[in-house]
Amino acid sequence: MNGMAELPAWAALVTAILLVVGATMTLIGSLGLLRLNSFYERLHAPTLGTTLGTGCIALASMICFSALQTRPVLHEILIVVLVTVTTPVTLMILVRAALFRDRAESTSGVPGRDAT
Amino acid sequence: MSIALLIWSLALAQVFLALAMGAALLRILRGPRAQDRVVGLDTLYVNAMLLLLTFGIASGGTLYFEAALIIALLGFVGTVALAKFLLRGEVIE
Numbered sequence: 774m775n776g777m778a779e780l781p782a783w784a785a786l787v788t789a790i791l792l793v794v795g796a797t798m799t800l801i802g803s804l805g806l807l808r809l810n811s812f813y814e815r816l817h818a819p820t821l822g823t824t825l826g827t828g829c830i831a832l833a834s835m836i837c838f839s840a841l842q843t844r845p846v847l848h849e850i851l852i853v854v855l856v857t858v859t860t861p862v863t864l865m866i867l868v869r870a871a872l873f874r875d876r877a878e879s880t881s882g883v884p885g886r887d888a889t
Numbered sequence: 890m891s892i893a894l895l896i897w898s899l900a901l902a903q904v905f906l907a908l909a910m911g912a913a914l915l916r917i918l919r920g921p922r923a924q925d926r927v928v929g930l931d932t933l934y935v936n937a938m939l940l941l942l943t944f945g946i947a948s949g950g951t952l953y954f955e956a957a958l959i960i961a962l963l964g965f966v967g968t969v970a971l972a973k974f975l976l977r978g979e980v981i982e
Contacts, residue, residue, distance in 0.1 A: 803912035
């Protein structure tokens with residue numbers, strides 16, 4: 774907790790709210806990953822953590838360090854951009870793999886039209 | 890007053906993120922098929938990265954930020970490699 778005592782009150786308040794909101798969103802997404810029934814439903818849940826959770830926590834970090842050092846500290850934007858860009862790529866490749874495997878084994882409950 | 894609030898909310902956020910990591914780990918252990926385990930691994934590394942960011946706010950240094958950035962990069966590469974393996978049976982064609 775070095776240097777946290779000279780953090781202004783508004784910055785501490787905003788950081789606290791953003792941290793709790795982001796962590797709660799991430800927890801909701803992970804619980805959805807645990808509780809939903811089929812694979813194609815489960816895939817939607819953790820994106821709550823990768824968008825809202827990452828955005829809120831990185832914004833909290835940016836506000837906290839900018840107020841501490843009294844200059845804009847914006848390098849957490851790198852993490853936000855990286856996660857926002859890579860998550861759809863990952864999930865699209867994963868869904869293709871899951872569709873390929875389900876169609877190869879002709880499992881029931883596969884969304885979309887049948888493979889030719 | 891507000892500093893105490895910040896410290897308590899940091900602790901709360903760390904507990905929530907640890908619980909989220911536990912949920913993702915349960916999905917990895919339980920997941921009926923391989924793609925469920927890969928999605929669990931993807932969620933696990935994102936949650937670990939967010940936990941490192943909250944550690945960085947709590948400690949006030951930039952070291953945790955760099956670790957979180959590296960986890961985000963390498964986790965993406967690992968998940969894509971695993972998904973390619975599920976799709977093709979080999980990683981590099």
